[in-house]
Amino acid sequence: MKPTKTNAYSMVRRRENFHLNLMVLPGAVLFLIFNYLPMLGIVIAFKDYNPNLGILGSKWNGFENFEFFFTSQEAVRVIGNTVMYSLIFLLVDLVAGVGLALMFYNLRSKKALKFYNTVVILPRFLSAVIIAFIVYIILNPSYGVANHILALFGIPKVQWYMKASYWPAILTITHVWQTVGMNSIIYYASLMGLDEELIEAAALDGANKWQQTIYVVIPHLIPVMVITTILAIGHLFSGDFGLFYQVPKDVGILYSTTDIINTYTFRALRNGALEKSTAVGLFQSLTGLVLVLGTNWIVRRISPENSLF
Amino acid sequence: MKKHKIQMGQVVLHSLFLIMVVLYIVPFLMVVSISFSNETSLVRDGYHLIPKVFSLEAYRLVFSDPTQVLNSYRTTILFTAISTFLAVLIMGIMAYPLSRPNYRLKGPVSFMVLFTMLFSGGMVPSYLLIVKYLHLNNTIWVYILPGLVSAYNLIIIRTNYKSLPAELIEAAKIDGAGELYICFKIVMPLCKPVLASIGFLFLVNKWNDWNTSLLYITKPELYSLQYLLQRILNEAEYLKQLAETGELMGNEVFPSESFRYAMAMVAAGPVLCVFPFFQKYFAKGMTLGGVKG
Numbered sequence: 001m002k003p004t005k006t007n008a009y010s011m012v013r014r015r016e017n018f019h020l021n022l023m024v025l026p027g028a029v030l031f032l033i034f035n036y037l038p039m040l041g042i043v044i045a046f047k048d049y050n051p052n053l054g055i056l057g058s059k060w061n062g063f064e065n066f067e068f069f070f071t072s073q074e075a076v077r078v079i080g081n082t083v084m085y086s087l088i089f090l091l092v093d094l095v096a097g098v099g100l101a102l103m104f105y106n107l108r109s110k111k112a113l114k115f116y117n118t119v120v121i122l123p124r125f126l127s128a129v130i131i132a133f134i135v136y137i138i139l140n141p142s143y144g145v146a147n148h149i150l151a152l153f154g155i156p157k158v159q160w161y162m163k164a165s166y167w168p169a170i171l172t173i174t175h176v177w178q179t180v181g182m183n184s185i186i187y188y189a190s191l192m193g194l195d196e197e198l199i200e201a202a203a204l205d206g207a208n209k210w211q212q213t214i215y216v217v218i219p220h221l222i223p224v225m226v227i228t229t230i231l232a233i234g235h236l237f238s239g240d241f242g243l244f245y246q247v248p249k250d251v252g253i254l255y256s257t258t259d260i261i262n263t264y265t266f267r268a269l270r271n272g273a274l275e276k277s278t279a280v281g282l283f284q285s286l287t288g289l290v291l292v293l294g295t296n297w298i299v300r301r302i303s304p305e306n307s308l309f
Numbered sequence: 310m311k312k313h314k315i316q317m318g319q320v321v322l323h324s325l326f327l328i329m330v331v332l333y334i335v336p337f338l339m340v341v342s343i344s345f346s347n348e349t350s351l352v353r354d355g356y357h358l359i360p361k362v363f364s365l366e367a368y369r370l371v372f373s374d375p376t377q378v379l380n381s382y383r384t385t386i387l388f389t390a391i392s393t394f395l396a397v398l399i400m401g402i403m404a405y406p407l408s409r410p411n412y413r414l415k416g417p418v419s420f421m422v423l424f425t426m427l428f429s430g431g432m433v434p435s436y437l438l439i440v441k442y443l444h445l446n447n448t449i450w451v452y453i454l455p456g457l458v459s460a461y462n463l464i465i466i467r468t469n470y471k472s473l474p475a476e477l478i479e480a481a482k483i484d485g486a487g488e489l490y491i492c493f494k495i496v497m498p499l500c501k502p503v504l505a506s507i508g509f510l511f512l513v514n515k516w517n518d519w520n521t522s523l524l525y526i527t528k529p530e531l532y533s534l535q536y537l538l539q540r541i542l543n544e545a546e547y548l549k550q551l552a553e554t555g556e557l558m559g560n561e562v563f564p565s566e567s568f569r570y571a572m573a574m575v576a577a578g579p580v581l582c583v584f585p586f587f588q589k590y591f592a593k594g595m596t597l598g599g600v601k602g
Contacts, residue, residue, distance in 0.1 A: 017413050019488040020406035024418055027403030030458045033443075034435070035425040041434025055437070103326070108319055116326045118585050119333045125584045127517030127535045130577050133542055133570075134336040137343070143355035143566065145339070177332070209318070241520065249543055265432055269524075274433050281431025289427050 045279040065279035074264065082239055082260040088172055090232040096176050097183030097228075098221060102213060104184065105191045120181030128242025135174055135247050164257040167248060171258065174247055175240070183228075190224045191217065223305070230299060230307075234292035237284050238262055337581070344368070344571040348564035367564050367571035377529060377537065378575055385534040388452035389515040396457050397508040401500075404463055405492040408470035409478075426460040436524060446525040452518065452533065462507050469503040470496055509587055516580065534576050541572050 045065055047058040069075050100120070107113045123131065138145045139160040147157045160166055194217065202212045239260040248258040261284055268277035300307035339356060347362035354361050371378065406412045407419055435455065445451040473496060481491050497504065522536035532540075540547045 013411065016411060016488055020409065020412045021414065023402045023489065023492065024406050024414070027399050027458045027463070028418065028421065030399070030454070031421060031425060034438075034455045034457075035429065036421075037438055038430030038434035039428070041430050041437055044433060044437075103322060106318070107322055107326075112323065112326070116330065119330050122333060122337075122581075122585070125513060125517075125581070126577070127519055127538075129517075129519050129535045129539045129542065130573065133340065133538070133573055136542065137336060137339050137356055140356065143351060145356060148355050246519075246539065269433055269436060274437070278431060278433040281433060285428055285431055292427060 042278065042282055044275050045282045047275055049275040049278075051274075065275045066283070069276060069280055069283075074259075077256060078259055078261050078264045079237070081257065082237055082262075085168075085171065085239055085244075085260060086232070086236045088168070089175055090229065092172060092176055093179065093183050093232070094225060094229070096180045098187050098218070098225070100180055100184035101187035101191060101221075102217065104188050105217070106209075117181070117185075121185070122181070123178040124182045126178075128240075128246040131174065131178055131243070132246040132249065135170070136249075139170070161249065161251055162253055164254045167254055167257045171243065171247065175243060178243075186228070187221055187224060190221055194220045226299060226303075230292070230295045233295045234288055236291055237287045241266065340570050340573055344567055344574045346567050348567050351566045364564075364567070367567035368575075370564065370568055371571050371575055377532075378572070380530045381532050381534045381537045381576070384449065384452075384531050385516065385518075388449055388518075388533075389512055392453040392457060392515055393508050393512045395453065396462075396511050397504050400458055400463050400466055400507070401497050401504055402492060403458070404466035404470055405488070405496055407463070407467045408496075409488075422460045422463055439525065447528050447531060449531065451525045452515070452521050462511070466500070466503060466507060469500050473499060513584075538573060538576050541569055 041055065044055060044058075046060055046062060047055070048061040048064070049055070049058045053059075104113055104117065107116075126134075136144070141147060141157060141159050141161065144160075146160065150156075150158065158166075160170070198216050199212050202216050207215065239262055241262040244258055244260050244263050245266065248254045250263075251258075261280060265277045265280050265284075268274075268280070296307050335358065338358060342358055342360050343351065343356055344367055345363055345365070346357070346360040347364035348366065350360070350362040407415060407422075409415070412418075439445045439451060439455065445454065477495065477499075478491055481495055486494075517535055518533050519535035519539050522531070522533045523539075526532060526536070
């Protein structure tokens with residue numbers, strides 16, 4: 001019997017889909033093992049984990065681990081620091097990134113632009129460890145550059161790694177120094193799509209450079225600014241582990257201004273408080289989920305074309 | 310009059326940029342300078358942009374017993390190369406079915422991928438999985454397998470595949486090409502720029518990996534380069550231990566400051582010299598992120 005046309009077609013489709021399934025398989029297996037299996041491990045957050053009894057054998061203890069964290073002094077400090085830095089970085093990244101992109105945009109010489117661009121992007125190639133080295137060159141209490149400069153003005157040496165109040169500024173400057181080049185590229189790429197005739201028209205109408213920037217150039221950047229802001233708000237309760245762990249060198253005296261949720265959970269893991277660390281991690285995951293969905297929902301209501309999904 | 314004003318603006322811009330260049334270059338020059346400085350002069354005068362007393366002592370010490378540095382180099386090069394190759398290959402293949410309208414499981418698979426962006430089990434469950442169940446700690450695989458595939462990169466690749474004209478794939482099918490053949494011989498070659506950018510970003514992140522060693526590695530020969538650097542920077546004891554295996558001239562002080570930076574130079578220098586040439590790909594990879602999935 002000759003197969004009908006539709007039968008042959010569905011045979012082809014079935015074979016195609018078999019091949020497509022095979023192509024998805026290796027990646028899907030990796031996602032299942034390294035992303036989905038750990039999700040099952042979340043039960044540890046509700047248990048009194050004992051390594052000898054294993055995950056399933058350990059006793060349930062309800063919300064005790066969460067209670068332990070949220071009623072501790074550390075919770076206020078750690079959550080407060082995380083959110084504070086996230087908000088500062090969000091604002092500073094926006095201003096510095098757009099500012100630098102505008103500087104690039106107004107530069108005439110393309111050769112100079114390429115050179116400056118390469119230089120400011122350089123730190124993005126460096127690991128947190130090297131960044132910590134560089135900060136240490138500046139802040140080393142006995143030999144560092146900062147104290148050297150202060151000495152020129154007759155100001156006595158400052159013990160940078162002993163006083164917590166200096167660190168919000170130090171970490172913010174380090175963060176900006178490291179990331180502003182990369183941030184600006186996203187905005188600069190967007191400016192490449194700006195129609196120059198708009199600026200010429202504004203100039204003909206008598207707008208000066210400043211007015212052109214405020215009324216023509218910056219509005220063009222708003223969609224990109226919205227997307228980066230949604231993403232940043234989704235990360236409100238987490239921070240750059242490398243920056244906060246390496247640069248302050250994990251010094252206990254500085255924790256009051258340098259300890260964030262990521263460094264806290266890491267220390268809890270190293271000290272063997274696995275169930276507490278899991279509980280805080282779960283809190284972080286859930287808040288992240290709610291914040292991304294929430295901001296995205298709001299943005300979709302106001303201007304659907306700017307939403308992420 | 311007007312021309313003069315515009316020139317002034319450019320001059321101001323260039324001066325601002327030059328100040329930035331100084332702020333970005335000087336720290337690197339300091340590392341170089343300190344590594345070539347004499348230890349006693351460092352202790353007496355502090356760090357300087359130009360060595361007060363030039364010395365190769367720190368480098369002599371580093372190279373007198375380079376076993377640990379070489380081991381870390383080998384480990385880092387090995388896992389960076391293998392994982393970058395595998396990541397590009399696996400994600401390059403996986404993105405293809407997700408870009409095809411005729412793939413039946415597209416919905417569920419896409420959801421499975423996207424959900425990992427929104428929620429994760431966190432650090433401890435991953436840690437237990439890797440150490441207690443998969444026993445990957447103290448093996449090179451712990452650097453390679455976790456984090457090989459990521460939703461973010463997959464979406465970027467898929468979006469790029471989708472932008473290819475559909476006729477291209479239909480024509481190949483009429484000529485009798487199978488899905489695998491189309492993916493390898495048509496789609497992936499055409500999307501080489503994106504795969505290169507993703508691969509390059511992945512490579513940089515792997516090269517800079519220090520926290521994997523911190524959590525999972527206790528064997529010194531498997532330390533990643535960045536982890537080795539971290540221990541040198543933060544642990545005076547470790548520094549001494551490393552140096553004692555090297556030859557130290559009898560009555561001399563141990564040049565701990567310059568030794569640190571010489572080590573940093575040896576570990577990071579070659580990479581810093583190479584990276585600017587790849588900057589083009591790097592920038593491209595970053596702007597790709599702006600494409601909506």
